[in-house]
Amino acid sequence: MTGRVTDPRSRRLIARQSDLRGDDPIFALNAEAARRSAAGEDVVNSTLGALLDEELRLATLGAVTEAYRRVPVERGAGYAPIGGPQAFLEAVLADLLGSSSQGSGNELARSAVAVATPGGTGALALAVSNFLEPGDSLLTSSYYWSPYGTIAAHAGRTLATFRMFAQSGRFDVEALGAALEQSGARQGRSLLFLNTPCHNPTGYSLDDQDWSALAGVLASAAARQELTVLLDLAYSRYGAGDPRDWVRHLAPLLGRATLLVAWSASKAFAQYGARVGACVAFEADARERERVRAALGASCRGTWSNCNHLGMLAITECLSDPELSARAERERGELCALLARRVELFTHLARGARLVHPRYAGGFFVTVFTPDAERTAEHLRTRGVFVVPVAGAVRVAICSTPLGAIPRLVEALAAGVRAAGG
Numbered sequence: 001m002t003g004r005v006t007d008p009r010s011r012r013l014i015a016r017q018s019d020l021r022g023d024d025p026i027f028a029l030n031a032e033a034a035r036r037s038a039a040g041e042d043v044v045n046s047t048l049g050a051l052l053d054e055e056l057r058l059a060t061l062g063a064v065t066e067a068y069r070r071v072p073v074e075r076g077a078g079y080a081p082i083g084g085p086q087a088f089l090e091a092v093l094a095d096l097l098g099s100s101s102q103g104s105g106n107e108l109a110r111s112a113v114a115v116a117t118p119g120g121t122g123a124l125a126l127a128v129s130n131f132l133e134p135g136d137s138l139l140t141s142s143y144y145w146s147p148y149g150t151i152a153a154h155a156g157r158t159l160a161t162f163r164m165f166a167q168s169g170r171f172d173v174e175a176l177g178a179a180l181e182q183s184g185a186r187q188g189r190s191l192l193f194l195n196t197p198c199h200n201p202t203g204y205s206l207d208d209q210d211w212s213a214l215a216g217v218l219a220s221a222a223a224r225q226e227l228t229v230l231l232d233l234a235y236s237r238y239g240a241g242d243p244r245d246w247v248r249h250l251a252p253l254l255g256r257a258t259l260l261v262a263w264s265a266s267k268a269f270a271q272y273g274a275r276v277g278a279c280v281a282f283e284a285d286a287r288e289r290e291r292v293r294a295a296l297g298a299s300c301r302g303t304w305s306n307c308n309h310l311g312m313l314a315i316t317e318c319l320s321d322p323e324l325s326a327r328a329e330r331e332r333g334e335l336c337a338l339l340a341r342r343v344e345l346f347t348h349l350a351r352g353a354r355l356v357h358p359r360y361a362g363g364f365f366v367t368v369f370t371p372d373a374e375r376t377a378e379h380l381r382t383r384g385v386f387v388v389p390v391a392g393a394v395r396v397a398i399c400s401t402p403l404g405a406i407p408r409l410v411e412a413l414a415a416g417v418r419a420a421g422g
């Protein structure tokens with residue numbers, strides 16, 4: 001006879017996992033938009049972070065399709081090495097630092113270890129479980145990609161934030177400094193996630209002025225605590241500037257802090273479902289570097305084992321075959337141009353509608369400030385327009401909004417912000 005269930009909430013599921021939402025709120029909003037659209041309603045779905053063309057089809061790169069064709073099926077079908085194929089890791093590093101191997105790039109290249117991860121998400125998870133003690137807080141800006149919180153909580157860590165924008169509208173370096181000091185005092189270490197260039201959800205990128213202020217704050221924190229800085233480069237290929245700009249700004253920290261990069265093929269190669277990514281660690285001390293390599297490898301084995309071999313082989317081909325790599329750059333350039341046209345129209349109309357948003361410098365999203373994000377998003381939904389509420393703003397996925405829908409989107413946003421008292 002089986003035991004009687006008296007409480008529908010069994011204790012077999014551990015307490016920490018018992019009151020969670022299994023679906024990501026963004027995917028849930030996207031599902032509602034899709035359902036209403038399928039029922040015949042004319043909806044504008046600006047929720048999901050995937051680049052769609054003007055006919056709302058997922059934009060892909062022909063170069064990647066060709067790369068997949070070149071991979072022998074029996075190679076792709078076999079297990080990949082746990083840390084990822086060597087050629088893949090080398091190609092990722094060359095992509096990160098450029099092939100010039102000069103100056104700070106060269107210095108970083110000598111101190112790098114890398115493992116393959118399922119997308120950039122895998123790299124974020126490795127960072128949290130290897131560079132924070134259980135119970136410690138991960139630090140990031142007040143606007144952030146919400147899975148940062150999920151990843152921290154899932155690993156038994158928490159998330160702390162600092163105010164992202166100062167009154168001037170610039171990145172609030174002072175607030176970051178104070179937050180680093182606090183977390184250093186509390187836990188003796190900090191792990192900072194910086195998502196730049198092309199921050200999700202704001203579209204902000206650190207510029208030279210931000211970086212130089214940041215460099216001082218990070219150096220001073222590194223002198224007083226164990227500091228790890230993770231750069232999340234998820235959207236870096238969709239910015240206006242040089243995607244390798246970070247190298248000269250962060251390289252001077254080498255030897256004083258551990259630098260991590262979350263590299264991802266999801267957006268860069270429009271391969272969201274392939275789950276191809278890497279965690280690259282830059283560590284000056286050779287013995288510590290080997291410990292980091294072993295720790296990351298053990299985490300891979302203890303979580304997902306190894307990653308999508310076929311995907312990694314195809315992306316390696318795309319990164320290292322000169323003709324394919326040039327083709328991928330060209331095709332991605334067309335996608336960047338499409339995004340730029342949408343953003344230009346959006347910012348033009350938003351100015352007229354007096355919407356307030358951070359300076360957009362690339363990426364898939366813009367964020368519009370509002371005193372009550374939930375109310376604004378709800379008001380928009382009543383008009384068939386879907387955006388994602390975040391604290392103090394709504395996130396607009398310009399990547400999935402065709403040009404023709406932008407006037408309606410801006411009009412709805414203006415009404416939604418007004419409805420929320422803005």
Ligand SMILES: Cc1ncc(COP(=O)(O)O)c(C=O)c1O
Nearest residue numbers: 049119120121145200234264266
């Ligand atoms: C800011 C940010 N970081 C990381 C990721 C990770 O994406 P993936 O795991 O597909 O590489 C995303 C995806 O949306 C993102 O928005």
